[in-house]
Amino acid sequence: MSLDPRPAVIERRFAEVGRLIGVSGGKGGIGKTCTAALTALALARQGAAVGLLDLDFTGPCAHMVLGVEARIPREDFGVLPLQAGGLDFMSIACFSDGRPTPLRGAALSDALIEMLCIVRWGRLDFLVIDMPPGLGDTLLDTARLVPRFECLLVSTASRLATETVRRNLDLLGRMGVPVTGLLENMRHQASPAVETLAKAAGVPFLGAVPFDPLLEEALGDPQALEETAVFEAVAAAVRDHILDRA
Amino acid sequence: MHEWALAEGVVQTTLETARENGLRRVSVIRVTVGQLQQISPAFFQKAIDQVIPTDEPLLEGVSVAIETEEAACRCRACNTEFGVEEALDALGGDAAESIHFIPELAQTFMACPACGSPDYTVERGRGVVLAAVEGET
Numbered sequence: 001m002s003l004d005p006r007p008a009v010i011e012r013r014f015a016e017v018g019r020l021i022g023v024s025g026g027k028g029g030i031g032k033t034c035t036a037a038l039t040a041l042a043l044a045r046q047g048a049a050v051g052l053l054d055l056d057f058t059g060p061c062a063h064m065v066l067g068v069e070a071r072i073p074r075e076d077f078g079v080l081p082l083q084a085g086g087l088d089f090m091s092i093a094c095f096s097d098g099r100p101t102p103l104r105g106a107a108l109s110d111a112l113i114e115m116l117c118i119v120r121w122g123r124l125d126f127l128v129i130d131m132p133p134g135l136g137d138t139l140l141d142t143a144r145l146v147p148r149f150e151c152l153l154v155s156t157a158s159r160l161a162t163e164t165v166r167r168n169l170d171l172l173g174r175m176g177v178p179v180t181g182l183l184e185n186m187r188h189q190a191s192p193a194v195e196t197l198a199k200a201a202g203v204p205f206l207g208a209v210p211f212d213p214l215l216e217e218a219l220g221d222p223q224a225l226e227e228t229a230v231f232e233a234v235a236a237a238v239r240d241h242i243l244d245r246a
Numbered sequence: 247m248h249e250w251a252l253a254e255g256v257v258q259t260t261l262e263t264a265r266e267n268g269l270r271r272v273s274v275i276r277v278t279v280g281q282l283q284q285i286s287p288a289f290f291q292k293a294i295d296q297v298i299p300t301d302e303p304l305l306e307g308v309s310v311a312i313e314t315e316e317a318a319c320r321c322r323a324c325n326t327e328f329g330v331e332e333a334l335d336a337l338g339g340d341a342a343e344s345i346h347f348i349p350e351l352a353q354t355f356m357a358c359p360a361c362g363s364p365d366y367t368v369e370r371g372r373g374v375v376l377a378a379v380e381g382e383t
Contacts, residue, residue: 001263002278003376005255008262012254072343078251079347092351095344099354102364110372111350118251118347 006117011147013078013116016123017051020146021180021242025154026164028133031185034215035154035234036130037065039242041222042235044086046243048125051081054091055142056132057111058101063093067220070094078120085222090119108137116145126242135171143175152180152206152242157191165194169201181206181241183234206241209233248347249285252374253293257305259376264304269381271303275310276378280371281317282330282349284342290374304381317371319352323363330356330371349373 014020023036033056040052054062063070068084070093081088092101092111103111121127129146132138143149151172155165165182172179181204184194188211198205210229218224225231256277264272275294279285294310317330333356334342341355349372353364 001376001378003259003263005252005259005374005376007255008258009251009255072340072347075248077247079248092348095347095351096354097340097344100364101351101354103350103353107350107353107367111348114348114350114373117255118248120251 004113006113007145010113010116010145013119013121014127014147017121017127018125020127020129020149022055022129022131022139022142022149022151023154024131024139024151024168025161026133026135026168027155027161030154030156030161031209032133032154033062033130034065034230035152035183035185035209036128037062038225038231038234039152039238040087040126040128041085041226042231042238043126043128043242045226045235046238048243049123050086051088051090051121051124051127052084052130053089053119053127054093054130055112055138056130057092057103057108057138059132060091060093060096060101062130063089063091065219065225066222070098076120079118080120088121088124090115105137109141112138112141113145135168139171143172143177150178150180153182153203154185155182155194155197156186157184157193159193162193162197166197166201169203179203181237183237184208186211204241206237207233209237247289247293249290249293250297252285253290253297256294256374256376257297257299260379261302261304263376263379264381267379268383269304269379270383272305272308272379272381274378274380275308275376276380277310277312278315278375278377279312280315280349280373280375282334282345282352282368282371283373284334284346285374287312287314313377315371318369319358319366320369321358321361321363321366323365324358324361326358326360328359333359
């Protein structure tokens with residue numbers, strides 16, 4: 001016998017979390033991390049108890065969006081999330097001291113399972129999960145292990161992004177993962193592409209977030225982030241499509 | 247300490263295994279703790295003892311046996327097999343502690359001693375494994 005004891009307790013780690021929303025989209029560079037962080041902040045500003053979990057183990061940067069000093073967290077019968085911008089926060093960046101985390105295959109799965117097992121989230125209304133690009137290990141493991149996992153998908157209007165999201169939707173459908181909706185990001189000019197994709201897939205279109213050159217400067221400062229047009233659009237999507245279903 | 251989170255997993259998995267196999271009572275829980283995770287067997291035994299539910303008849307009087315397993319790694323770049331003791335001893339406190347929490351961070355803080363590649367597999371001695379559940383049917 002050689003049994004992994006960790007999966008048996010993952011469900012209880014999330015027993016007091018209301019909704020678990022992964023921000024995905026498959027394609028890299030379409031703004032998943034910023035969308036995840038701003039979604040979490042918008043939910044918190046509406047009075048919800050919110051956590052943000054960065055599961056992009058090989059390219060973590062949610063801590064940079066929030067301006068978190070990533071450090072080894074405190075322990076109390078498990079690992080306790082850090083506090084950042086009014087959120088509970090966890091990332092592999094808390095443990096990696098700014099160094100690369102070159103993980104693949106079984107090692108990536110093992111690291112994810114370890115984190116899901118040892119972090120104590122307590123009572124939250126929402127846990128927003130920043131998912132890595134791609135349709136690989138982390139998405140598959142998260143869908144398998146995290147109870148009541150749902151996905152909020154992000155896409156730009158580029159065909160490169162919408163095609164990847166179309167495949168992402170296909171995969172989530174096969175795995176029975178509910179889709180919160182599809183958000184268009186980095187809009188430069190009006191385009192029906194993302195809304196058309198949402199309608200074709202039968203998922204809610206959450207609206208369009210404008211490309212905002214001021215976002216870069218605001219990174220690392222939650223207050224500054226909340227003054228951007230990006231936050232305003234994400235907050236509207238949160239109000240109209242997430243909180244109304246809480 | 248975060249070992250309690252893993253101890254909970256051991257106890258829960260033991261209960262599930264015992265029920266699946268129709269055990270009336272579990273007499274021994276055997277656990278293997280991998281060297282890489284740097285968990286003291288005595289400390290982990292204490293953690294397991296503390297998370298065993300006092301009102302669970304399946305685990306009444308159960309004893310816990312913990313063995314350690316030496317870590318063994320194999321480099322994908324040059325195929326060298328190597329241990330981790332020397333490299334772990336050479337690490338600073340925070341780095342070793344990070345690996346204690348998430349053993350895969352060994353690849354962030356330690357490299358193959360032969361070629362310096364961070365691309366290696368941990369073939370044995372990674373973390374906590376439930377090795378056996380012994381009891382009476």
